[in-house]
Amino acid sequence: MMQLKERFLSFLEGNRDSRFVITSHKNLDLDALCCCYALKSAFPNSTLAYPDKMDSPAKAFAEKLGMEFSELGKLNPSDYDGMLVVDCSTTVLLPEAKKWKVKLVIDHHHPQGEGNGITTPLLLRDEDAPSTAEMLAELLPSVSPEISHVLAVAIISDTARFKSSRASTFSTLASLLEKCGKPYAELLESAEPELELDEKLFVLEMFKKMHISAHGGYSIATVIVPAHESLISSSLSEFSDVVFAAHWNMEEKETRVSSRARKHVPVPLNEVMRGAATELGGGGGGHPKAAGCSSKERPEATLEKCIEVFVRKLDSSQ
Numbered sequence: 347m348m349q350l351k352e353r354f355l356s357f358l359e360g361n362r363d364s365r366f367v368i369t370s371h372k373n374l375d376l377d378a379l380c381c382c383y384a385l386k387s388a389f390p391n392s393t394l395a396y397p398d399k400m401d402s403p404a405k406a407f408a409e410k411l412g413m414e415f416s417e418l419g420k421l422n423p424s425d426y427d428g429m430l431v432v433d434c435s436t437t438v439l440l441p442e443a444k445k446w447k448v449k450l451v452i453d454h455h456h457p458q459g460e461g462n463g464i465t466t467p468l469l470l471r472d473e474d475a476p477s478t479a480e481m482l483a484e485l486l487p488s489v490s491p492e493i494s495h496v497l498a499v500a501i502i503s504d505t506a507r508f509k510s511s512r513a514s515t516f517s518t519l520a521s522l523l524e525k526c527g528k529p530y531a532e533l534l535e536s537a538e539p540e541l542e543l544d545e546k547l548f549v550l551e552m553f554k555k556m557h558i559s560a561h562g563g564y565s566i567a568t569v570i571v572p573a574h575e576s577l578i579s580s581s582l583s584e585f586s587d588v589v590f591a592a593h594w595n596m597e598e599k600e601t602r603v604s605s606r607a608r609k610h611v612p613v614p615l616n617e618v619m620r621g622a623a624t625e626l627g628g629g630g631g632g633h634p635k636a637a638g639c640s641s642k643e644r645p646e647a648t649l650e651k652c653i654e655v656f657v658r659k660l661d662s663s664q
């Protein structure tokens with residue numbers, strides 16, 4: 347981490363006043379949103395942008411703090427000194443990066459597939475960091491009370507309330523909490539806002555549509571959903587050991603899968619997603635307990651493949 351910090355600080359020294367666009371992956375989550383915002387504190391002339399949309403916790407928090415984000419597609423690369431990317435290092439989740447000169451990438455995800463990496467002269471990656479926010483708390487030379495607030499919310503959210511954490515997650519969070527002076531309960535409400543009634547009803551409807559199986563002592567739930575596949579997979583994984591939720595994306599003519607595993611499941615889902623995607627002509631990756639993939643096959647065939655790859659990897663691990 348020390349070496350990453352030196353590289354970050356020397357980049358900062360030469361580029362502090364530059365006009366960058368700071369952005370992250372599609373469907374901005376809290377870690378992505380908050381890291382963009384926190385990074386701008388070090389590059390104050392920069393513009394914040396999102397590639398397509400924000401998920402609902404990110405949207406609510408951006409509104410609460412009055413964060414201003416532009417639509418990335420409406421910005422012209424020639425008006426800026428380049429792009430900085432946080433919480434993402436793959437063009438699968440940020441295709442626009444190909445049109446920009448990306449000067450810096452800060453990410454905690456495992457690289458996703460051959461040839462999909464965002465091209466940049468400075469890649470700061472820490473795969474052991476449970477959130478990019480934890481990396482930024484360490485990298486930034488100074489962190490104001492407001493930025494402490496923002497990074498703390500991102501850490502609580504991206505660790506799924508500390509399901510993925512390490513010792514420094516707690517010490518970093520403790521110091522951020524002290525600096526921002528906010529009660530933990532308020533940060534938790536921002537990190538995990540209560541769902542709207544229609545969202546809750548939608549999740550409950552999807553429970554009725556799921557298929558249930560078991561293999562090697564683990565329950566597997568699969569479901570085809572009309573939207574919100576990551577909300578559904580994380581909701582179902584409150585109970586099922588493994589979940590695959592698939593959604594057919596009409597525009598892209600592809601299936602998107604969101605998968606989750608409970609903490610005792612020995613097979614890393616990012617490997618399952620990468621394996622399934624490779625066999626189905628798509629991209630895949632993520633984290634061991636939360637991953638996703640795209641596929642050119644229909645949802646039914648894609649889910650079958652996900653289960654097949656999971657079972658194969660489970661059998662070879664047992």
Ligand SMILES: [Mn+2]
Pocket residue numbers: 377378433454476477478504
């Ligand atoms: Mn993240």
